[in-house]
Amino acid sequence: MNVSKKNIIYFILIIAFAYLIAGYQLPYYIQKPGGADALNPIIQVKNGFESEGDMHLVTVSGLQATPLQYVWAKITPYNEILPIDQVFPEGTTQNEYMQAQLQVMENSQEAATVVAYQAAGEDITISYNGVYVASVVEGMPAEEKLLIGDRITGIDGKEIQESEQLVSYVEDKKAGETITIDFERKNQKMSTDIILKAFEAIDNKVGIGISLVTDRSVAVEPEIEFSSGNIGGPSAGLMFSLEIYDQLIEEDLTKGYQIAGTGEIDYDGNVLRIGGIDKKIVAADKEGIDIFFAANENGAIDSNYQVAKQTAEEIGTKMEIVPVDTFAEALKYLENL
Secondary structure, three states: OOOOHHHHHHHHHHHHHHHHHHHOOOOEEEEEEEEEEEOOOOEEEOOOOOOOOEEEEEEEEEEEOOHHHHHHHHHOOOOEEEEHHHHOOOOOOHHHHHHHHHHHHHHHHHHHHHHHHHHHOOEEEEEEEEEEEEEEOOOOOOOOOOOOOOEEEEEOOEEOOOHHHHHHHHHOOOOOOEEEEEEEEOOEEEEEEEEOEEEHHHOOEEEOOEEEEEEEEEEEEOOEEEOOOOOOOOOOHHHHHHHHHHHHOOOOOOOOOEEEEOOEEOOOOEEEOOOOHHHHHHHHHHOOOOEEEEEOHHHOOOOHHHHHHHHHHHHOOOOEEEEEOEHHHHHHHHHOO
16 A cells, blocks of 8 residues: 655644544633432432432533534524633633632531531531632632632631621721731631722622631531532532431422422522523423422522523423522422422
8 A cells, every 4th residue: 555745744734633632631611411310419418318309410511612513502402602701711721710619518518517517407607617719700809819618717906707797897998008918828817908899890899709608516416418519509509408408308399200400509598699590491301300490599580580581491491480589489399398
């Protein structure tokens, strides 16, 4: 067999072109429907009760686009293409972003545990260890002074136990004033002075340009274990709380149904808005879910519930879309099935 120089060049060009369209990463990020996994293997309450049906965690899948994936996402329904700097803040690596999202997930699990154990009347003790920096806004005062993962313990000599304390304290200040932040980084105690600045994008509210996660230690009886792996973010909070409660009580809360939903949950049991609700409806429908809870946002026109309902109509699913503002509302709905 004769292999000419021309054939070798063609072969190299073909390989290069294949790599370009299938392997070269563009500055875009694709978000699309993920999965809807049962929570039984993820959450284990010691000696917890079993149910006939299942609660499900619904996810959005994401990846940095290649040219081929970009084109496919353009023609595939419920695939969203975003500039990568809208997903990963400039100056933050994907690894740093993921670590912050895992910390938020841990916080979500704790909030769900508190809500469920209190609702079930089980033993729970909460201790506070300060506030973690989850992200730092580029160009704002905290940049280069605080880093993702720093644990804030005080402000102007006052002890900080919850993120709400720090936010409330700063809100009473004016732009141009200086505050002193006490924090720990890699087990070293540190302190820094930061000048407050007004955020034009959010009605000139005063701040330093960080998002926070409260570092709580929650001790419960019976014990509980989470195995959520590399799933990050706060959006599974509501379903976590329902699964935990279902394992704590003898009654079968699922009544044999396949139940999913999404929504961040706070320590008071309020269900908050999340992103990607349309993609999660598609993922839940593919899994054969019967009931899907979505944040009602007190009846807002563009609420998660309204988008979920519209998406459900578009794909023709028989899944029941249920609006909720609190854990208690979701619980009442299931109890009345």
